[in-house]
Amino acid sequence: MSLTVVGSIAYDAVKTPAGERERMLGGAATHFALAASFFAEVRPVGPVGDDFDEDSWRILRTRGTVTDDVEHVEGGKTFFWKGEYSANLNQRETHITDLNVFETFSPKLSQASRDADVLFLANIQPDLQLNVREQCTRARFVAMDSMDLWINIAHDSLRKVIGTVDCLILNDEELELLTEKPTTLQAAQEILSWGPKAVVAKLGKYGAALYTADGFFALPAFPLHHVTDPTGAGDTFAGGFVGYVAAHPDEEIGHELLARAMAYGTALASYNVEEFGTDRVERLTADEIQSRVADLSRMTAFTVDPVALRT
Amino acid sequence: MSLTVVGSIAYDAVKTPAGERERMLGGAATHFALAASFFAEVRPVGPVGDDFDEDSWRILRTRGTVTDDVEHVEGGKTFFWKGEYSANLNQRETHITDLNVFETFSPKLSQASRDADVLFLANIQPDLQLNVREQCTRARFVAMDSMDLWINIAHDSLRKVIGTVDCLILNDEELELLTEKPTTLQAAQEILSWGPKAVVAKLGKYGAALYTADGFFALPAFPLHHVTDPTGAGDTFAGGFVGYVAAHPDEEIGHELLARAMAYGTALASYNVEEFGTDRVERLTADEIQSRVADLSRMTAFTVDPVALRT
Numbered sequence: 290m291s292l293t294v295v296g297s298i299a300y301d302a303v304k305t306p307a308g309e310r311e312r313m314l315g316g317a318a319t320h321f322a323l324a325a326s327f328f329a330e331v332r333p334v335g336p337v338g339d340d341f342d343e344d345s346w347r348i349l350r351t352r353g354t355v356t357d358d359v360e361h362v363e364g365g366k367t368f369f370w371k372g373e374y375s376a377n378l379n380q381r382e383t384h385i386t387d388l389n390v391f392e393t394f395s396p397k398l399s400q401a402s403r404d405a406d407v408l409f410l411a412n413i414q415p416d417l418q419l420n421v422r423e424q425c426t427r428a429r430f431v432a433m434d435s436m437d438l439w440i441n442i443a444h445d446s447l448r449k450v451i452g453t454v455d456c457l458i459l460n461d462e463e464l465e466l467l468t469e470k471p472t473t474l475q476a477a478q479e480i481l482s483w484g485p486k487a488v489v490a491k492l493g494k495y496g497a498a499l500y501t502a503d504g505f506f507a508l509p510a511f512p513l514h515h516v517t518d519p520t521g522a523g524d525t526f527a528g529g530f531v532g533y534v535a536a537h538p539d540e541e542i543g544h545e546l547l548a549r550a551m552a553y554g555t556a557l558a559s560y561n562v563e564e565f566g567t568d569r570v571e572r573l574t575a576d577e578i579q580s581r582v583a584d585l586s587r588m589t590a591f592t593v594d595p596v597a598l599r600t
Numbered sequence: 601m602s603l604t605v606v607g608s609i610a611y612d613a614v615k616t617p618a619g620e621r622e623r624m625l626g627g628a629a630t631h632f633a634l635a636a637s638f639f640a641e642v643r644p645v646g647p648v649g650d651d652f653d654e655d656s657w658r659i660l661r662t663r664g665t666v667t668d669d670v671e672h673v674e675g676g677k678t679f680f681w682k683g684e685y686s687a688n689l690n691q692r693e694t695h696i697t698d699l700n701v702f703e704t705f706s707p708k709l710s711q712a713s714r715d716a717d718v719l720f721l722a723n724i725q726p727d728l729q730l731n732v733r734e735q736c737t738r739a740r741f742v743a744m745d746s747m748d749l750w751i752n753i754a755h756d757s758l759r760k761v762i763g764t765v766d767c768l769i770l771n772d773e774e775l776e777l778l779t780e781k782p783t784t785l786q787a788a789q790e791i792l793s794w795g796p797k798a799v800v801a802k803l804g805k806y807g808a809a810l811y812t813a814d815g816f817f818a819l820p821a822f823p824l825h826h827v828t829d830p831t832g833a834g835d836t837f838a839g840g841f842v843g844y845v846a847a848h849p850d851e852e853i854g855h856e857l858l859a860r861a862m863a864y865g866t867a868l869a870s871y872n873v874e875e876f877g878t879d880r881v882e883r884l885t886a887d888e889i890q891s892r893v894a895d896l897s898r899m900t901a902f903t904v905d906p907v908a909l910r911t
Contacts, residue, residue: 306782327909352910377782471617471688474823495806498820505899509809509818512785536907548902575909582904588816589900591859593893596847598638598886599663 292329292535293402293428294321295421296411296524297391298337298349298359301566302371305378307517313566314345316368317411317434320521323570324528324557325409326352327578328536332402334358334421336390338365351571358402365390378494378519396421403427407535409527410454412436415446422453430542432456432531434523440467451480455542456487458527461498464490473498474505487547489530491523499551503544508551508589511559511581518565525561525570529578530554556581603640603846604713604739605632606732607722607835608702609648609660609670612877613682616689618828624877625656627679628722628745631832634881635839635868636720637663638889639847643713645669645732647701649676662882669713676701689805689830707732714738718846720838721765723747726757733764741853743767743842745834751778762791766853767798769838772809775801784809785816798858800841802834810862814855819862819900822870822892829876836872836881840889841865867892 299316303309318333325331331354337345341361349356371385396417408425410418410433418433425431431454439447440463447467451457457480459467464476477488477500488500494516498507533550540546556578563569610627614620629644636642642665648656652672660667682696707728719736721729721744729744736742742765750758751774758778762768768791770778775787788799788811799811805827809818844861851857867889874880 327911328907329910377776465688472823472825472827474825492806495803496818496820498823500823505823506902507807507820507823507899508902509807509820512783512809512811512816512818514783514785516783533907545902549905552902552904575911578909579904579906586902586904588818591817591819591856591863591897593863593890593897594860595890596639596844598847598889599640600638600886 290329290535290538291332291401291405292325292407292409292532293332293334293398293405293425294318294325294409294411295334295396295418296321296413297368298333298335299368299370301520302369302385303518303520303565304373305518306374306376307515308565310565314348315370315521315566317521317524319349319567320524320561320570321409321411321528322349322354323351323567324525324561325532325535326354327575328532329407330355332358332405334396334398334402336360336362336365336394338362338367338390341367348567348571355401358397358399360397362390372520374519378516398424406430406538407531409531410434410450411524411527415439415443415450419446419450419453422450430455430531430534432458432527434458434527435463437463437466448483452484454485456489457485458489458491458530461490461492464488474500489551491526497526497551497555499544499547501544501547506544506548506551508555508585511555511585513559513563516562519562520566522558522562526554526558528554529557552582552585553578555585601640601846601849602643602712602716603636603718603720603843604643604645604709604716604736605629605636605720605722606645606707606729607632607724608679609644609646610679610681612831613680613696614829614831614876615684616829617685617687618826619876621876625659626681626832626877628832628835630660630878631835631872631881632720632722632839633660633665634662634878635836635872636843636846637665638886639843640718641666643669643716645707645709645713647671647673647676647705649673649678649701652678659878659882666712669708669710671708673701683831685830689827709735717741717849718842720842721745721761722835722838726750726754726761730757730761730764733761741766741842741845743769743838745769745838746774748774748777759794763795765796767800768796769800769802769841772801772803775799785811800862802837808837808862808866810855810858812855812858817855817859817862819866819896822866822896824870824874827873830873831877833869833873837865837869839865840868863893863896864889866896
């Protein structure tokens, strides 16, 4: 039950209708690790700079996450992102992307990270994803994220790494962009023909959908009164989803297990957006997660009624 | 089990990525009636002109719909709408809206229509909706639709009629616009305080969500390979949803019944968009509906797993 994630560890400056933060711990690997740490021993792989402070190390190590492969680049600065969300949170504008230590990042995995049962390739340049993928030869489940940038400028590399993973997790519009298909169902089926056994379409505030050879499964997002900060919601979802798989080493990884994993990803993501950055998931409890998964089950269940229809 | 609907009966010209139709039967009351006719005897109320042809009367009367209150305005022309959908069907542009006989429409209800058990007020001017609402004193369930136009130019009238119905069915963005709330949950809870016992948020290709005092329920849209023509999907959903309620006269109209009704609305709407206009729902069978409702149940069900989480 060991889980390696490669991806960004960052400082974020975020402005949302709920408020503003000048500098807080963020990054895909960070949000993923905080969520996945409920399910497995997580090993994030990614670079940080001299400015990476004690409090950030402490947060990253929440629930036993092992930071041996978080590489401190001497003289470097940690990846920095600054962005702002629109009034209804549907759109976000990036003001600053300072790659810093990420610009020359070459993933170095310890033997323990290479031996992981489960691997998540967060959104980084596809060639780096492939490099890490090829080092982790013992993984029984490999999932990956990406983004429109790589679809547009590194399409061939992206196709290549997708062909080596078990599950692709992407926004519905990115799935359609990647495959040039008009519906998410067609896009997902095309990707299933490239190698992956599962495709997860992230639908933002509308939830997420799972596509496998055995069918389709979908969950709404958990309904929230207030959304404070959507940053990291997708990676937190992935952390719950992939983490859940890692927590079930003796179960066959099929449609039914992945559907349950979706519920955990959805629950984790809903907590993440309630507060800025890592604040909420850092202090989240196992009971809170289980309670929200049970709520989701109730909120989507209905009985099929053999009502007599007119003809 | 009689069901009255007031709303537009129209001819539509539609262009979508799948093709083009110059003139086909459409309108909110038409799509609603075709779906609801599986569940109850439907009585549409609305005007048509001299150009309303025999084939349109025939389609409208599918599965026993009673057209006694479809008013033929001598010398008039039927409401005409022409629109075009974007490549991914997410946006539509209206090219022509000829109100024609609808411009001076004043709903005249026969005693049979006034005596309906269930009433649906499709999207028309809110004062007309209120007029019809007040004529139907015996209805045990009244639902209504509206649109951004009336929210913007007839806000007070709209508020007034909403206060007299049991259920408001609206797009999520319209719910937020109407209430000036930042989330659909807040918007729905605000509207529940105005009188309705239920709010349904239509989420387009992402499905629909139900809000009542007893909680939240959501269903994804049925996954489709091809969407030919989204026109009338919302009214078809409403026809299945409201029709299902009408088909259960002896059951208390609460959260659980309405959740089941959502599944029928979702199934009907998914068939509607598979072909142009009324083509698919006109020849739809009861078995096809039940089969899709059963599929939806499978596609949203998951077991809650008491997995041991790390702390």
